[in-house]
Amino acid sequence: MEVASLVLPVFAIIVTGWLAGVSGYLSRTLADALVHFAYNVAMPALLVVTIAQEPARNLLEWRFLLAFGGGSLICFALVFLTARAGGKHDLASSTIHGMAAAMTNTGFVALPILHAIYGQPAVLPAAVATVFVAAVMFPITVILLEKDAPGTVSSAALAKQILLNPMVLSTLIGLVWAITGLPLPAPVAAYLNMIAAALTPCALFAIGLGLSVEGLRSNLTASFALAAVKLVIMPLIVYGLCVLLGLNPLYTVAAVICAAVPTAKTVYVLAHEHKVEEKLVAATVSVTTMLSVGTLLVALYLLSGLATGTR
Numbered sequence: 369m370e371v372a373s374l375v376l377p378v379f380a381i382i383v384t385g386w387l388a389g390v391s392g393y394l395s396r397t398l399a400d401a402l403v404h405f406a407y408n409v410a411m412p413a414l415l416v417v418t419i420a421q422e423p424a425r426n427l428l429e430w431r432f433l434l435a436f437g438g439g440s441l442i443c444f445a446l447v448f449l450t451a452r453a454g455g456k457h458d459l460a461s462s463t464i465h466g467m468a469a470a471m472t473n474t475g476f477v478a479l480p481i482l483h484a485i486y487g488q489p490a491v492l493p494a495a496v497a498t499v500f501v502a503a504v505m506f507p508i509t510v511i512l513l514e515k516d517a518p519g520t521v522s523s524a525a526l527a528k529q530i531l532l533n534p535m536v537l538s539t540l541i542g543l544v545w546a547i548t549g550l551p552l553p554a555p556v557a558a559y560l561n562m563i564a565a566a567l568t569p570c571a572l573f574a575i576g577l578g579l580s581v582e583g584l585r586s587n588l589t590a591s592f593a594l595a596a597v598k599l600v601i602m603p604l605i606v607y608g609l610c611v612l613l614g615l616n617p618l619y620t621v622a623a624v625i626c627a628a629v630p631t632a633k634t635v636y637v638l639a640h641e642h643k644v645e646e647k648l649v650a651a652t653v654s655v656t657t658m659l660s661v662g663t664l665l666v667a668l669y670l671l672s673g674l675a676t677g678t679r
Contacts, residue, residue, distance in 0.1 A: 385576025399578030406571040412538030414564035419542025431613040439606035444470035469597040477629040480568040493622035591651035603628040630656035
């Protein structure tokens, strides 16, 4: 019950956003503005204020990267190779299938949930997971999608795109500050915390407001199969890697929750830009968003004993 009381209000914000959109109370077009604010302002503020105040030695937990990153790449490879083996999907389509099952919405779902339940200590691993998605999963997707037309994306342009990503850039700023060992000035910390406080309601409300029910009408079987990989198989693989690597309890919880959240909407953006499997990705994002309410409750309940006293 304690887990439910902590998690359900978080997802109630998503439902509130969906109701506001489906009823016409608010225009769905507002979701884009809310997402831009959360992504470019609130989330970077939270990452900077959290990382800058963390001892530098705590920032690079290689076991966490191996557990979460390894689980992400394993799931991508499994789905990608399965799609390719069937002979019905080309390289671009197989890539989108794989990323729909493996690219996780750490920034807009996992990070706010972990922050709401476990406080700022849980933001750090979520930030590392978010940067992994932005700096590893995203470029892998772009490179594979552009493989047949290598001239359209240069290495320099891709590197610049990654470096200037708000999540990557704010993490690097926080990391540089942490390495200096200087305390963050109180007014600066207060300013960043005030902006960061808007992340959870803003990001989650935007997800609900922009949730597409129409996407569920096509590719339903495939989207449920991808959702099973995303919400069940991937968290189990990540948990197994955490146990194998001896990861500490809080980071284990963070890794599993980061793996158990819905498919990132970034996958849909990429699918839309390259005109590949758009309806499938839209359906998968919608299905994983709705089903993750239940699967996350189960995951948090099972991990609640492990995470006791971490807040």
